[in-house]
Amino acid sequence: MVEVGIIGCGNMGSAIASALCGNPGFRVTVFDSAPSVTSAFVRANPGARAADCVQALTASASFVVLAVKPQTLPSLYPVLRGCGSESKKWISIAAGVDLDTLVRNLGTSEVVRFMPNISARVKSAVTAVAAAPGASEQTLRTALEIAGAFGSAFVLEENLFSAFIGTSSSAIAYILQFLHALALGGEAQGIPYETAIRMAGDTMTGAVKLLQSSDKGAPELEKSVCSPGGTTIEGVKVLEDEHFNDTVIRAVAAAAQKAGIMEEAAKKA
Numbered sequence: 001m002v003e004v005g006i007i008g009c010g011n012m013g014s015a016i017a018s019a020l021c022g023n024p025g026f027r028v029t030v031f032d033s034a035p036s037v038t039s040a041f042v043r044a045n046p047g048a049r050a051a052d053c054v055q056a057l058t059a060s061a062s063f064v065v066l067a068v069k070p071q072t073l074p075s076l077y078p079v080l081r082g083c084g085s086e087s088k089k090w091i092s093i094a095a096g097v098d099l100d101t102l103v104r105n106l107g108t109s110e111v112v113r114f115m116p117n118i119s120a121r122v123k124s125a126v127t128a129v130a131a132a133p134g135a136s137e138q139t140l141r142t143a144l145e146i147a148g149a150f151g152s153a154f155v156l157e158e159n160l161f162s163a164f165i166g167t168s169s170s171a172i173a174y175i176l177q178f179l180h181a182l183a184l185g186g187e188a189q190g191i192p193y194e195t196a197i198r199m200a201g202d203t204m205t206g207a208v209k210l211l212q213s214s215d216k217g218a219p220e221l222e223k224s225v226c227s228p229g230g231t232t233i234e235g236v237k238v239l240e241d242e243h244f245n246d247t248v249i250r251a252v253a254a255a256a257q258k259a260g261i262m263e264e265a266a267k268k269a
Helices: 011-021 035-044 054-060 070-082 099-106 118-122 137-148 158-169 171-188 193-213 218-225 232-241 244-268
Strands: 002-007 026-031 063-066 089-092 111-115 125-131 151-155
Touching: 002 011, 002 054, 002 137, 011 026, 011 035, 011 118, 026 035, 026 054, 054 070, 063 070, 063 137, 070 099, 089 099, 089 137, 099 111, 111 137, 111 158, 118 125, 125 137, 125 158, 137 151, 158 171, 158 244, 171 193, 171 244, 193 218, 232 244
Parallel strands: 002 026, 002 063, 063 089, 089 111, 125 151
Antiparallel strands: 111 125
16 A cells, blocks of 8 residues: 655645545555645545645655645755655645756655646546656656556656646646537527536547547547548538647647746746
8 A cells, every 4th residue: 555645735735635545555644734625625525534744645645746836845845855855755736846856855856746637626627747767667657656646657768748738637628618619509500508518528538538538549540430421520620720739739739838938937936
């Protein structure tokens, strides 16, 4: 059993902790700077233990997840060093704080960086994972098991994290906008919006399952749905005429570019 300590019970920290509490391979201890937040989490998740200070949490954990805001870390590093941070394994979800900074301030190379998305709340997050160059294979394997408890994980080079944001993290918003547009289209054709949005969501889930179960790529599967002279091809023609693919590609690029700017700014802060 892996002893995991989680510092920070905000939206993402609590989602990760909750997912791990339901996994028999992990024992979870949580700490938040607001004692009421820690207490509320433990009441809602009886499998978790509460720590009354950072020192108590790090003493019991072999893996420590830093689920705090990036601006909190500079004041936290001295406390963590005083707790023997060099002997622990670390996972950080702090946006914009790179591995070099974490390694330097924690005094160890056993550091992994996560970039999860909001779907961690429903154990369906897609998480980018990057390990510091000196981290052990075992540390990375365990980190991937932790990430797998609340969704899927993809090992990426850290310099691809901005691209990941554009392709996955921010893409949740693009997908929700697309589903909303489908529902509005259905509503315009006479289907009640609430029914149409459920239909659109189920259709998207079905399309994803179809893609995952097939040895064909997305373009091939699309063609198999588009019978010549049929209904689907008429809708696809409109998307092509309105440059749907190019628009999505530009959206990914815009989010990735902004993420890169924010990452560079965080390094200089």
